[in-house]
Amino acid sequence: MWLAVFFGASVLVALTPGANNLVGMHHGVHHGPLRAVVALLGRLAAFSLMVGAVVAGLGPVLAASTTALTVIKWAGVAYLVYLAARILMTKESGETPASRGTPLRKEFVVAITNPKALLIFTAFVPQFVDPARGPIPVQLATLGAVYLAAEALAGTAYVALGAGIRKAGLTRRARARLDKGTAAVLLGMAGLLATNRT
DSSP states (O other): OHHHHHHHHHHHHHHSOOHHHHHHHHHHHHHOHHHHHHHHHHHHHHHHHHHHHHHTTOHHHHHHOHHHHHHHHHHHHHHHHHHHHHHHTOOTTSOOGGGSSOHHHHHHHHHHTOHHHHHIIIIIGGGGOOGGGSOHHHHHHHHHHHHHHHHHHHHHHHHHHHHHHHHTTOOHHHHHHHHHHHHHHHHHHHHHHHHSOO
8 A cells, every 4th residue: 555655656756847757758759759768768777776876875875965966966957958958959950959869868867967866765765664564675675666667657658748749740840949948948947956955
């Protein structure tokens, strides 16, 4: 029962609009559903590393380290600005930012440089740990795996949204506007992250 409650809460958290979900939707628009879903493995790989750190006891240490969070934050800001700039520099020849670089790598870097993701595994997940249920590391690993499943589900939903937009057959001008809107949101997220106190 507790895992079902945790899964439901995790899905709600994972569905919250954020950089990774926006990037996933963007990949759905430019690459189609199959390649975009495969790219989600990059995000899940990054989150798996965070789960491993929490299970090993390093999560709280990283979360409590102002230096570590600051480095992660500014790396995230820089990468979001970089992605936005690549989108804005898209040529009208039809070449898209999604056709350059690796979608899987983009998902990984956006996830691993997101300090909010680290806080999910150090503040949100541990709330569901109960010493009476057994060894804490085992519970953390189990909860981490369940959260990854929720993240995969949420990510797939955003990819499906992007694939739906792709299937709608937007004109080149409409796609350009969508790309510019995506870039603007990414820049907004970078600005919020930059001004947020860690």
